[in-house]
Amino acid sequence: MEIDPQNAFSAIQTGIRQASALVVTYSFSVVGAVLLLIIGFVVAGLVERWVYAGLGQVGGFDLTLRRFFSKIARYVVLGLVVVMVLGQFGIQTASVIAAIGAVGLAIGLALQGTLQNIAAGIMLLALRPLRIGEYVQVGSISGTVEEIGLFATRLRAADGVYVLAPNSTLWTQPVKNFTRNGVRRNDITITASNEHDIDWVQKSLLGLAEGDKRVKKDPAPSAFVAELGDSTVAITLRYWTSVSDFQSAKVDLNKSVRNTLKANSTIQ
Incomplete structure (x- = not known):
């Protein structure tokens, strides 16, 4: 079967025109996405610093909680930026948000114990039944508190042994604080x-x-x-x-x- 040179040339021209249109269209989308990412990272950093500084004005607000909430604010802004970038390429943002929600739910169920420790860590830092430098006893765990993290608390036992206790364990049992009253x-x-x-x-x-x-x-x-x-x-x-x-x-x-x-x- 012979190929008509004129038809082939016309097909090539049509393909080139379509490819050029796609390149122009998506070039604007890529440029817009890049600009959104740059602006988003700058704004996320500013929001993180604002939240950190703002919480610092609250008397007695724990340093670890300040860092935690400022990081959460940063990631929320970055999440919104990612959704906006995907929208630049014609992806339905409602579907993206639904997918993120489903993934978040799956991760939450898989990391249920870890999330319990985070929630308990926030409560320990907010209500402060124990502070760094205090000697406490919680169930079978006892020692001087050295660090209160979002997942676990580090203590030094009376005999110098290193103790790392999950926050959920410390939060769900009565705390005996031998130092607090002075x-x-x-x-x-x-x-x-x-x-x-x-x-x-x-x-x-x-x-x-x-x-x-x-x-x-x-x-x-x-x-x-x-x-x-x-x-x-x-x-x-x-x-x-x-x-x-x-x-x-x-x-x-x-x-x-x-x-x-x-x-x-x-x-x-």
Whole structure:
């Protein structure tokens, strides 16, 4: 079959014209998309800084939360820019938004545990049941808080062990904060024979506590009979110290009580 040169030339010209029209059309779309991306990145950066600075004006707003919400604002702007860029090429933005929603739902279901940790981290940072530097106990987890992240909290146990606890675990259990109130109470209980002078024992215990500068005057230390037995009596020395002095005062007073009462053959 012979090819008509004139028809072939006409077909080539038609193809060239169509390709040129497509190039011109999509060139404008590409240029517009590039401009949108550039402007979008600039605006996203500005929005991130504005949100970060604005939240900084809110008294007591946590630094980690400021970073988190400013990043969220940036990604929201970038998401809108991507949808606008796709619209430049004739893609239906409603379909894109629906697809993004479906993908987001699937990711949310797949990362349900992770999202729970993020939500718990936000609540921990907002309500602050624990702060960096505080010694806390949550269930079987205890230690000094070193960092509160959006996914997990890092603690240092009393024996120096590194502990990384998921935020959801810390949020769903009662928190014992040993540092927050600034003072702590300690009880030293000894068992004495009924034959001993109970008044003298109480005065001796009080004297030891009152003579220690770390023991608070208010509330004042007290010594009282805590429990009665058939042949013994339990006497408790109760006193308060600052959190920083709690452990050292406890160790020293335990030793002083033991030495004082043992010398008088009071302790059983």
